[in-house]
Amino acid sequence: MIRIAVVGGGIAGAMLAWRLCEVVRGSAVHLYTGEPHRRADASAASGGLTRAFEPDAALCLEAADSLAELHSNRELREWASYRETGSVYLLPGLGPGTEGLVELVRSRLPGSISLISGAELSTRGTFRELPEGSVAVVEKRAGYLSPNAFRDRLLVELARSGAFVTDGQVDGITAEAEVRPAEGSPARFDAVVVAAGAWTQGLLARTGLTDAGLRTKVIQYVLGPSAGKNPDAFVDETSGLYGRSYAEGRVLLGLPTDRWDITPGPTPTDPVLTNRILDVAEARIGYRPPGRKVKAVTAVECYHPTGGLSLRPLAKGVYTFTGGSGGAGKTVLAASRTAARSLVRSLR
Ligand SMILES: Cc1cc2nc3c(=O)[nH]c(=O)nc-3n(C[C@H](O)[C@H](O)[C@H](O)COP(=O)(O)OP(=O)(O)OC[C@H]3O[C@@H](n4cnc5c(N)ncnc54)[C@H](O)[C@@H]3O)c2cc1C
Numbered sequence: 001m002i003r004i005a006v007v008g009g010g011i012a013g014a015m016l017a018w019r020l021c022e023v024v025r026g027s028a029v030h031l032y033t034g035e036p037h038r039r040a041d042a043s044a045a046s047g048g049l050t051r052a053f054e055p056d057a058a059l060c061l062e063a064a065d066s067l068a069e070l071h072s073n074r075e076l077r078e079w080a081s082y083r084e085t086g087s088v089y090l091l092p093g094l095g096p097g098t099e100g101l102v103e104l105v106r107s108r109l110p111g112s113i114s115l116i117s118g119a120e121l122s123t124r125g126t127f128r129e130l131p132e133g134s135v136a137v138v139e140k141r142a143g144y145l146s147p148n149a150f151r152d153r154l155l156v157e158l159a160r161s162g163a164f165v166t167d168g169q170v171d172g173i174t175a176e177a178e179v180r181p182a183e184g185s186p187a188r189f190d191a192v193v194v195a196a197g198a199w200t201q202g203l204l205a206r207t208g209l210t211d212a213g214l215r216t217k218v219i220q221y222v223l224g225p226s227a228g229k230n231p232d233a234f235v236d237e238t239s240g241l242y243g244r245s246y247a248e249g250r251v252l253l254g255l256p257t258d259r260w261d262i263t264p265g266p267t268p269t270d271p272v273l274t275n276r277i278l279d280v281a282e283a284r285i286g287y288r289p290p291g292r293k294v295k296a297v298t299a300v301e302c303y304h305p306t307g308g309l310s311l312r313p314l315a316k317g318v319y320t321f322t323g324g325s326g327g328a329g330k331t332v333l334a335a336s337r338t339a340a341r342s343l344v345r346s347l348r
Helices: 011-023 057-072 074-079 098-108 118-123 147-160 197-207 271-285 328-347
Strands: 004-007 029-032 087-091 113-117 135-139 164-166 170-173 178-181 191-194 215-225 233-236 242-246 250-255 295-303 310-315 318-322
Touching: 004 011, 011 029, 011 147, 011 318, 011 328, 029 147, 029 178, 057 074, 057 098, 057 328, 074 147, 087 118, 098 113, 098 135, 113 118, 118 135, 147 164, 147 328, 170 197, 191 197, 191 328, 197 215, 197 295, 197 318, 215 242, 215 271, 250 271, 271 295, 310 328, 318 328
Parallel strands: 004 029, 004 191, 029 164, 087 233, 191 318
Antiparallel strands: 087 135, 113 135, 170 178, 215 250, 215 295, 233 242, 242 250, 310 318
């Protein structure tokens, strides 16, 4: 019987282990969740914005396939706490491939997507002072999910399906596909997949395996009281601002950071960035929280130069499944299905 270990209990590891259980017997799959890091991981902090459109073609295909699967499966929607709010993706202009990507999404989610000018979007309310020539990709069947709730549910389902779920850290992995947990005995597998998010680099370094170009970066957003109509889930490439309505009458708003190569775990927030988020939000969507009182949230994410979550071989029987690069919440369903199938095919 094939034996596969997945190291990391974020959405990537949990979803990959769950997919593997669909392809091989549950008892062949062993997931090490990495408690207590799990509580400060990217999946716990994720904004969960979920849509089908992405300006990158490969990511767009994965995001569209993931959203289509979510829409076709009520159980998955419940597990993921999916909420449909609609989505707006603002671009500075029509790129050479934009209309093709819109068609791709249309083929997966008929009736969901349309392309309108920034000027037309401005007339609908939320957005203001959009640059001339900007265009907006508007999706009806999009919104947000909770990677945190999703992986918690997947861990329960994994245990039910007979997979071994071990809370606790892995200290090392050898090039011979042996896993060395911090507590307990080492175990040999036919394949080990390191899905430890921002911790992957450090774990591989301790083990003497290459990190294959992985880097870490902080993501920061703010949660504030909603003021007026809450926006749909949106990304505004013309200003960098992204956001969505949040539970309990709050709103989530963020801007990209440039805080690279940060040690994963609880990370201080950057007050300068918090202020910048509020300034841009005021200018772009007229958001002004009373007293500018908001709560900032940070977490460290794993980035890969080619972007996107995928299975990457490191040594015979050793792989990574990380590099979500700030967007794996929306692509993980399709990425994990592809990864599980190709891993099992390579072992048979
Ligand atoms: C603040 C923030 C907002 C985001 N917003 C969005 C969004 O709106 N939409 C979207 O699509 N994506 C978003 N993302 C990206 C998405 O959430 C991430 O790509 C995704 O959650 C990454 O999941 P992961 O499982 O790869 O990593 P993580 O969730 O970080 O999980 C890594 C896991 O590895 C485990 N681990 C670590 N070390 C060890 C060890 N030694 N042994 C065993 N296990 C170990 C940890 O316990 C942890 O559970 C956001 C990310 C962040 C940080």
